Amino acid sequence: VKEVATLSLVSSACDVVSAAYASSKESHPYLRSVCDAAEKGVQSVTEATASCVQPVLATLEPHVAAASEYASKGLDKLGEKLPLLQKPVEQILSDTKELVSSRVAEVKGAVSS
Numbered sequence: 001v002k003e004v005a006t007l008s009l010v011s012s013a014c015d016v017v018s019a020a021y022a023s024s025k026e027s028h029p030y031l032r033s034v035c036d037a038a039e040k041g042v043q044s045v046t047e048a049t050a051s052c053v054q055p056v057l058a059t060l061e062p063h064v065a066a067a068s069e070y071a072s073k074g075l076d077k078l079g080e081k082l083p084l085l086q087k088p089v090e091q092i093l094s095d096t097k098e099l100v101s102s103r104v105a106e107v108k109g110a111v112s113s
Contacts, residue, residue, distance in 0.1 A: 003075050012088035 004010055025032040057064065079085050084092065 003072055007079070007085045008088045009085045009092070012090065016089055 005014070021035070025035050087095075
């Protein structure tokens with residue numbers, strides 16, 4: 001999970017969503033109340049779950065480590081095949097806009113000639 005979170009695409013997408021969430025909470029007082037309550041509920045559930053799951057995780061740690069290593073190798077291969085994962089959302093959007101603009105210009109040129 002940590003490796004996925006460090007991918008530029010994932011990290012920048014999380015930043016965009018986080019900024020939108022914070023902005024929405026600040027702009028709408030009713031939404032802020034609902035979000036604050038939801039956040040407290042999630043925090044309580046997370047804390048309760050963590051204490052219950054910890055003994056199970058300790059038992060499964062060797063298996064989790066093996067699965068993590070396997071997932072890491074798969075993620076490395078995926079990163080090689082999809083270099084898009086290494087780009088931030090802003091760059092992907094910019095590249096897409098440039099590609100669309102150039103294609104539209106090509107079509108306009110073909111139609112006008």
